[in-house]
Amino acid sequence: MRDFRNIVVLTGAGISAESGLATFRGPEGLWEGHRVEDVATPEAFARDPELVQRFYDARRANLASVAPNRAHEALARLDAEWDGELLIVTQNVDDLHERAGARRILHMHGELNSAWCLACDARARSPATLLDGPSCPACGKPALRPDIVWFGEMPYGMDAIEAALMQADLFVSIGTSGAVYPAAGFVQTARYRGTRTLELNLEPSQGSIFFDESRMGPASELVPSFVDELLG
Numbered sequence: 001m002r003d004f005r006n007i008v009v010l011t012g013a014g015i016s017a018e019s020g021l022a023t024f025r026g027p028e029g030l031w032e033g034h035r036v037e038d039v040a041t042p043e044a045f046a047r048d049p050e051l052v053q054r055f056y057d058a059r060r061a062n063l064a065s066v067a068p069n070r071a072h073e074a075l076a077r078l079d080a081e082w083d084g085e086l087l088i089v090t091q092n093v094d095d096l097h098e099r100a101g102a103r104r105i106l107h108m109h110g111e112l113n114s115a116w117c118l119a120c121d122a123r124a125r126s127p128a129t130l131l132d133g134p135s136c137p138a139c140g141k142p143a144l145r146p147d148i149v150w151f152g153e154m155p156y157g158m159d160a161i162e163a164a165l166m167q168a169d170l171f172v173s174i175g176t177s178g179a180v181y182p183a184a185g186f187v188q189t190a191r192y193r194g195t196r197t198l199e200l201n202l203e204p205s206q207g208s209i210f211f212d213e214s215r216m217g218p219a220s221e222l223v224p225s226f227v228d229e230l231l232g
């Protein structure tokens with residue numbers, strides 16, 4: 001574990017599960033009581049903007065009541081102490097990596113705490129709720145949507161992610177089911193380049209077979225011991 005220089009970490013909803021945030025693929029495929037396609041698509045927003053705004057307002061409000069767990073804290077320690085390259089690519093829209101102190105983060109699916117103005121394209125810290133049509137801080141128009149990458153929309157930072165994967169000698173996937181692309185394809189990009197691949201997950205993901213090594217268990221246990229191994 002000690003002869004790596006450049007690391008890419010991919011995190012998913014599983015790393016925030018022990019902080020109390022729901023993962024996506026729970027029982028009967030409901031997510032916070034909704035089917036994903038009813039709330040996380042541009043079509044859903046066009047069809048029923050109020051339903052979608054309420055859904056994200058509730059998740060944004062819930063952030064205040066949860067805290068980072070030992071897995072987020074371990075990655076923040078790695079970020080602080082690792083003198084090689086490190087990029088934490090997260091599919092999560094929560095702010096738990098930041099609140100744990102990590103810095104080298106890329107939110108490829110956007111963030112609950114960011115709002116995107118459909119009138120002027122500006123992005124800014126989101127007001128607590130978007131339901132009552134707050135005005136955009138840049139242009140003043142009441143045209144703010146959640147700055148979240150919905151299904152069918154292009155994830156953020158793909159060039160930076162590809163560049164980091166090209167340099168990486170270690171790719172670690174934490175708490176993701178490997179169900180959503182393009183994130184689920186990163187392990188194959190890494191493998192193709194001969195990068196070592198490690199999965200830390202509660203159960204085998206859909207891409208488990210592509211990993212050199214898979215460790216099963218809760219992130220709050222696996223991630224701290226993995227970081228201890230790396231930092232020697």
Ligand code: BV8
Nearest residue numbers: 012013014017023024025091151152175176177181202219
């Ligand atoms: C795009 C924001 C193209 C929403 C999200 C057919 C084949 C291939 C691809 C597609 C296809 N049909 C459609 C597509 C594309 C689609 C896709 O992949 N669909 C899937 C369903 C098949 N992808 C897209 O649309 C993406 N965009 O492709 O654009 C394009 C090209 C050109 C121009 C324009 C566009 C955009 C995808 C992003 C969607 N937005 N999030 C929101 O959060 O509100 S995705 C959503 O799923 C979240 O980001 C989430 O992170 C992500 C993946 O889920 P996971 O994080 O993995 O969570 P999940 O619950 O699934 O799994 C949790 C895991 O944790 C489990 O394995 C569990 O065992 C584990 N776990 C649980 N507890 C713990 C734990 N592990 C450790 N410890 C624990 N305690």
